[in-house]
Amino acid sequence: MTTVTSLTRSLREAAAQALTSGEAAVVIGYELNDGEAAAPAFVRAPEDAERLIFDESCFGNLAVYLAKEEVRRLGKLAIVVKGCDLRAINVLLRENVVSRDDLLLIGVRCSGVGRPALRKCSFCEVRDPEGCDTVVGDPPEPPPTDPGKRYAEIEAIEELSMEERWAYWQKQLGKCIRCYACRQVCPLCYCKRCIVEKSTPQWVETSPHLRGNIAWNIARGLHLTGRCVSCGECERVCPMKIPLGSLGDKMAKLVDEWYGFRSGMSADEKAPFTAWSPDDPEPGIL
């Protein structure tokens, strides 16, 4: 049992305070777990706030619970958010999935999660979550971050020839067993009925062969274009270790370069696929 950090202590205080005052009926946070990842915790009584922790094992993105009906039924929600999780919540707010009035955001100043630190932490720009109701933790002493490296992984793939890329993705996507863990963990994949479950017509072949796998991953990638906040959860939970994050990153890079758009940086933004400009680039259109 590790000693309780001052960050965890102030987090527990903020959670207990929210529950005592009635500002929230439940606090969604992290608690100790046997595995490497902290478990999600749903705290409904002030005395239970002692269960909450925050340390580098808290890398899951809790925003995924906000769109779930069974969670919304619990009452007004308070949620513990890192800056990166807040980006996903901003997308949910922008898409009117949740209302800001129904949410109490307990921000945590985070100096990187994961052992070793996650890749996304090495170029984090949102260590200090902005726009939360309360923020706990000392201003972080961030390890040097390099936003220029944000797209380094996919740039390496882009440099390959087309045949090499095809060989690479055939190998990667061929591994997919269509468990849809990527979809379940994604805070932004909240459709009540996913396109892959629609059968008249059957847009995506459901058996795990390459043709269906390609269609599924393209469909998912495009549904997340301009929405994905690169939280990396899909890649983390993939049992087949498919580098799914790079599909999201590729589309994030595209909307960044073409439309100057970065998803989740604020709740007021207009998504690239709901907006347009007469001057949009159109390379290759005849």
Place this chain on the structure above:
Amino acid sequence: MSSYKQASEDASGWQPRIVAFLCNWCSYAGADLAGVSRFEYPTNVRIIRVPCSGRVDPMFVLKSFERGADMVLVSGCHPGDCHYTTGNYHARRKLLALREMMSFLGIDPRRFKMSWVSAAEGSKWSAVIRQITDEARSLGPFESFPTFTLQEVKK
């Protein structure tokens, strides 16, 4: 009359299959005008009329490839001329994202084409089809999509 067809006939008899999604208001009328004006163009193109290029979901394109299309074309009104004001702007963002995704995965992006053809551009329509049919012919059969099999997963 049949000069174009003779010149483009492949030795093996293989002909590219091109699926074209045309917006009702511009490109479909443009293709109609090409016919009425008796402009010649290859018969490799299968036209599917849609209300607007913005109606074309990327899944339509993928499905066409899965079912054996060698090339897919989406054609709509010129920017600024959409019957529904902005449908083609949305199509442009959405479908170019698909093409970029295809390219990233190593699926030849030259298999997917977009064009702006107005109702007055019968000659442009026939030129576009001549151009992309020639390109489809030189690219050869698009085997990646239809030939995915379970065997590839087993290894």
